[in-house]
Amino acid sequence: MDVRQLHKDVFVIADNILSPIGSTTAENILGLKNGESGVWQHSNTNILPGTFSASLFSPSHIFLEEEGDYTKFEQLLIASVTDAVRELSEIVSSERTLLIISSTKGNISLLETKAHSAGLYQRIALYTSAGLVARHFGFVNTPIIISNACISGVVAIITGMRLLQSGDYDHAIVVGADVISKFVLSGFGSFQALSNELCKPFDKDRKGINLGEGAATVVLSNMAKNSDDLKILGGAISNDANHISGPSRTGEELAWAINEALTEADLTNSDISFISAHGTATLYNDEMEANAINIAGMQTIPVNSLKGYYGHTLGAAGLIETVVSLHSLKEGIILPTPGFQNSGVSKPLNVNAQMLKGPLTNGLKTASGFGGCNAALIFGK
Amino acid sequence: MAEQKHITAWCSIFDNKVVKNGTQLFDAKSVGINEFVVAVYKHLQVQYPKFYKMDNLSKLGWLATEVLLKDNFDKSSYAPTQVAVVLANANASLDSDLKYLESVKDGASPALFVYTLPNIVIGEICIRNGFKGENTFYITVHFDAAMIHRQVSETMDHKAAACICGWVDVLGEDYKAVLFLVETNKEGIPFSETNLKKLFESN
């Protein structure tokens, strides 16, 4: 018997994006439509020699009216969830609700400024932050925490989808966040992977990524709340088994995840209206994605990368970009790819450079990360 | 419904001992973690020079997987994408994070930075064995048998026919790895929350 026959529908009934562009999804979508980008050029020799471009919150940004002892990372999580669950207090307090948190580095910046001790290591641990956030809202169940490099956000949504499909829970609040500090900047800098200008995904002059900070939340439920709520239809995760810091040479593994996700969604590649790619603007990532999209036979489908708006927000990226894509689908727009002018990948790809309008039915979100991981997620009407 | 899943092997590495399926295979008293993992590697008598460049979390997870799969895992009976890896720990990659941050003072090292993600150990296991299936790293304060059981069940109900799962944690001299090989339609200990918990605690 096919287990999928028993699957329940999973609706996205609320969401939030908290980024330098705005504190609500509406503010973000409006900003993106107006071509706003959070990516600005920074010079700070205390962090990195030379200039880098990144999408960073103003240091004076106030996330919470009462910030208490919460770290910036926790404030991001709490602020994003607070906005997403504004009208959902019953779901928050329900024992049928699970909180899922996605992050790559959480509170790691505390290592840069605080005296090192066993107490600090515990304070930094993601389970500490998860516990604080769960208590803040009064979630009944122990949260699930996913830290799987740059695919964390997409994996978190897939995890929530499955736990709802299987009937283990009725609702999942999936939130992801990452803060950019010297730790992450110096690391990507050491890989020579940072661009000091706005990143250029899929472009022939692409020189590397822009990092970004932010948070995003999706509230998943077995029951639709609004007539236009979209559904999470399928997802899959794979590993390249090739290299820990370089992507697959062939793209077969991401292509496999895309095909598995399509199968799970009971769709074929021609049912997909647009692809929100990982598109980090590194030489190798974009080439691998172009290969994968070709293997999946989706090279004529419009594809965009949102990294020029938000930078690479790491553990939040999958969530931020999924929320943007969900709203694009609802509004019938495919956002352009800031920074893209001329294709610089070896396979044909329909990279979207101008805003497109028209009826859209299903979307695909992909992500890939260090450790050779790939994830694909399908959502639609 | 889902097919029967069984724990077909399990392995633990901690307290300077390597134990497989309840039998101690190796021990090395009074040595630190750095020496101990190398001693285990040498004991296994495999040639994998990449081992030496790994961080301790990856070394530990990689060694535990070597022991777990040795002699009883038929790789050829699975497609690469049918084998999944689902791991968890409490400290993520903090052990390497601290080492990386120390290196930043003298110029950040990409070789150290790449290990500042907990899922890199999964990448190392996948590269060694050619596993291309689902892979996820979870963070829990303690070994959470219920969570592992549920997530592995989800993974196997969806895509995977075999799954390496369990706990790999390192912080300084403290370390512990307990891994399980879960397979469908094979003899073994029934894959359940209770059995995971029992085996984890028995080590």
Place this chain on the structure above:
Amino acid sequence: MSNGEYTDAPIYVAGAGIICAIGNNVGECITSFEQGTAGMGGMTYLNSLHKELPVAEVKHNNKELVVMAGMTASTSRTALLSCIAAREALSDAGIKNIDSLRSGFISANTVGGMDKSEHFFEAFAVDRNAGRLRNVNNHECGNITEMVAEQLNLRDQVTTISTACSSSANAIFYAARLIRHGLLDVAVAGGTDALTKFTLNGFNTLMILDKEYCRPFDDTRAGLNLGEGAGYVVLVSEKVAASLPHIYCRFSGYNNSNDAYHQTASSPDGTGSYLAMQGALKKAKLQPADIDYINLHGTGTQNNDNAEGTAITRLFAPHVPRMSSTKSFTGHTLGASGGIEAVFSALAVKHGYVYPNLRFEAPMKELQLTPETSFLKNAPLRHVLSNSFGFGGNCTSLIFSKA
């Protein structure tokens, strides 16, 4: 347009000039921001006994400045700095037909020709018949302005404003009013001040000078560092702006309010600062959330930063914009600070610059305000607020907006 008739037509910033501890011109200052190089250091040119106090000096002796300014050897350092920066501003504006326009020079300073008077006094104190009188001829603040106006051939309105540390901010908005009232087409407006023993000793007796480099808005701040320099913007009417190849921004809002609390201290809740910022927003017809960057007064004293921070929190929270004190680079240049910071603000709007606040580590406990510590470029800033608050409770805020 007839004389004296007020219009609401926009005023534009068409040129900018600076000399201060971090550069002899606008370009050098921006390089210093980019590299995070502060202007403070030990005393080189000021002859004071208080060598323990760091100061932010212009890195040239008077002889060199005389050559740069093209003025006579006996000219006060205050006027030399003024002339160098004002000339840069004028040439930057590149107004070809300036002789056919009504042009003015509205310049502020607080110290006048005090440097020369001190020089005179050294000899005079010993012998009442000694000392060269020509050294005190230009002691008055107004003389400094007159001399430079003469040099630059700005004749239609020449005025000096001296209201302590808000002096040149007030000069700028007074100049804008002259244009709005149809009295001028072009105004070079800003201010100048040279470091003197007089000011150093005065501030030292108030016990608000930090013996280390100042730390504006930091919890451990312990006072200000004095600096020197000059900064000017060229303000032009809409009609003149239309004829120019480039402009920086619109000068959209300004307000002066009094704190009515204490001669040399700000009120704890920053009433004057609050009223100045609120008034400037009202004048510019903006909401607090429209401001994208605040160039703080941020002197680094306990009192100023607390009062200013309190006022900002009251007015802006929760939408607190990016902010920084460029005094962490230039020191407090007193009568020049409003002009220098107006130039930084105009450049911020034009080029999307946000300047770093150096040496910031921890926010003031009671406020939780964290200034920007990186130098940003390409920031799409719509409106920038510049604060200048002075002794006597004289509080001024200026707003510069995308043209």
